[in-house]
Amino acid sequence: MITYEEALKIIKQNIIELETEEIELTNSLNRVLREDIFSDMNMPPFNKSAMDGFACRREDIGNELEIIESIQAGYKPQKIVGKNQCSKIMTGAEIPQGANCVIIFEDVEYISENKIKYLKDKTSNNICYTGEDVKKDEILLTPGTRITEKEISSLAMSGKWNLLVSKKPKVGIISTGDEIVEPFIKPNSSQIRNTNAYQLIFQVEKFGCIPNYYGIVKDKEEEILPIISKAKEENDLLILTGGVSMGEFDLIPNSLKKIGFKLLFEKVQQQPGKPTVFGRDENKFVFGMPGNPVSSFFVFEFFAKELLAGMLSLKKYYNELNLELAEDYKRKRSERLGRIPIKINEDGMIVPIEYHGSAHINSLLNADGIISIPIGVIELKKGTKVNVRSIW
Numbered sequence: 531m532i533t534y535e536e537a538l539k540i541i542k543q544n545i546i547e548l549e550t551e552e553i554e555l556t557n558s559l560n561r562v563l564r565e566d567i568f569s570d571m572n573m574p575p576f577n578k579s580a581m582d583g584f585a586c587r588r589e590d591i592g593n594e595l596e597i598i599e600s601i602q603a604g605y606k607p608q609k610i611v612g613k614n615q616c617s618k619i620m621t622g623a624e625i626p627q628g629a630n631c632v633i634i635f636e637d638v639e640y641i642s643e644n645k646i647k648y649l650k651d652k653t654s655n656n657i658c659y660t661g662e663d664v665k666k667d668e669i670l671l672t673p674g675t676r677i678t679e680k681e682i683s684s685l686a687m688s689g690k691w692n693l694l695v696s697k698k699p700k701v702g703i704i705s706t707g708d709e710i711v712e713p714f715i716k717p718n719s720s721q722i723r724n725t726n727a728y729q730l731i732f733q734v735e736k737f738g739c740i741p742n743y744y745g746i747v748k749d750k751e752e753e754i755l756p757i758i759s760k761a762k763e764e765n766d767l768l769i770l771t772g773g774v775s776m777g778e779f780d781l782i783p784n785s786l787k788k789i790g791f792k793l794l795f796e797k798v799q800q801q802p803g804k805p806t807v808f809g810r811d812e813n814k815f816v817f818g819m820p821g822n823p824v825s826s827f828f829v830f831e832f833f834a835k836e837l838l839a840g841m842l843s844l845k846k847y848y849n850e851l852n853l854e855l856a857e858d859y860k861r862k863r864s865e866r867l868g869r870i871p872i873k874i875n876e877d878g879m880i881v882p883i884e885y886h887g888s889a890h891i892n893s894l895l896n897a898d899g900i901i902s903i904p905i906g907v908i909e910l911k912k913g914t915k916v917n918v919r920s921i922w
């Protein structure tokens with residue numbers, strides 16, 4: 531049995547980056563950039579009014595000011611603002627030459643139709659200056675960045691419409707087990723509903739990959755082999771759940787070998803996720819994950835994401851916060867790296883969630899993240915600082 535760190539190293543050593551493709555900006559949600567994005571202009575492109583008001587000279591704000599024009603956003607100022615003059619200006623419009631501040635409408639009174647007086651003795655400049663946010667030719671985004679709602683405005687601003695991104699990894703998902711039935715079926719007393727496939731479909735899709743679901747396969751080699759062969763053909767990564775431990779019907783590792791996968795590890799010193807199989811055949815990969823839903827959730831989180839991030843060339847895919855435990859945490863055994871779901875309370879402290887083990891699906895319902903308990907550590911005392919890995 532190898533450690534989590536050793537297993538992760540094996541995954542990293544085997545990563546193959548996928549090719550790129552060009553897509554349009556509107557289709558780029560969740561895609562991973564494979565090129566630098568430069569700004570083709572300064573932002574703002576001109577000195578821009580931040581407020582609706584009058585553009586004038588700061589030294590004149592105590593005087594009556596003559597209105598010489600009105601400047602709308604999108605139109606060039608026509609006049610230069612001179613001594614005791616001002617131009618009416620709208621938010622987003624270009625500051626006229628001669629002016630160095632904008633006094634806002636609310637703080638001004640009209641003396642006559644074209645004369646105003648500022649009612650205060652101080653003002654901010656109320657100007658967004660050329661290039662203060664972005665300089666022309668500045669790099670805005672680098673390869674390996676995931677495009678989300680945070681990145682899209684900068685991309686749109688850069689003027690780049692066609693983007694070079696990683697192709698989406700295709701992930702084949704197969705549930706195994708004679709006892710598994712689809713969620714729309716009422717299980718009999720020895721059956722169990724298929725939760726893993728749907729969990730994995732969401733995990734895969736949310737990670738920016740394409741899930742292809744192949745249904746439930748019975749614990750019979752003659753059923754397993756054709757489906758995994760087909761799924762291997764059609765995908766970059768294959769994920770199976772169930773059938774990987776020591777039981778008489780745990781046929782997955784051998785079946786994977788029969789269709790050409792070399793198994794790179796089969797057991798990891800972690801809980802959950804001990805019987806985790808990772809295999810490769812040239813540019814095709816496979817994870818055989820434990821059937822227990824929380825095991826499969828965590829194995830996807832810690833292993834499959836690492837491989838998929840590598841295929842996607844994605845730089846960063848999770849956040850970690852270092853927070854204090856709100857209460858003591860004790861576990862029964864310490865020979866495996868432990869992972870448990872936790873909540874972050876109102877004081878920003880870690881509260882372990884009630885968790886009965888890797889079959890306890892609904893323990894994830896209220897989870898904000900996962901903490902790890904190192905091998906050999908049986909107890910963590912209240913107040914200990916621990917890294918929380920995000921699953922939000």
Ligand SMILES: Nc1nc2c(c(=O)[nH]1)N[C@H]1C(S)=C(S)[C@@H](COP(=O)(O)OP(=O)(O)OC[C@H]3O[C@@H](n4cnc5c(N)ncnc54)[C@H](O)[C@@H]3O)O[C@H]1N2
Nearest residue numbers: 705722723724725726772773774775776780804820821822
């Ligand atoms: N003698 C040993 N027995 C077991 C060991 C071991 O080392 N020696 N490891 C245990 C650990 S740890 C785990 S985890 C499980 C993993 O077992 P398998 O991957 O072989 O999975 P199954 O036995 O097929 O299923 C386990 C459990 O999960 C349920 N399941 C399976 N598929 C689904 C699905 N798609 N949706 C929902 N639930 C599913 C299944 O019915 C079982 O209850 O092995 C231990 N045993």
Ligand code: MOO
Nearest residue numbers: 802803804825888
């Ligand atoms: O390793 Mo298992 O995945 O403890 O439940």
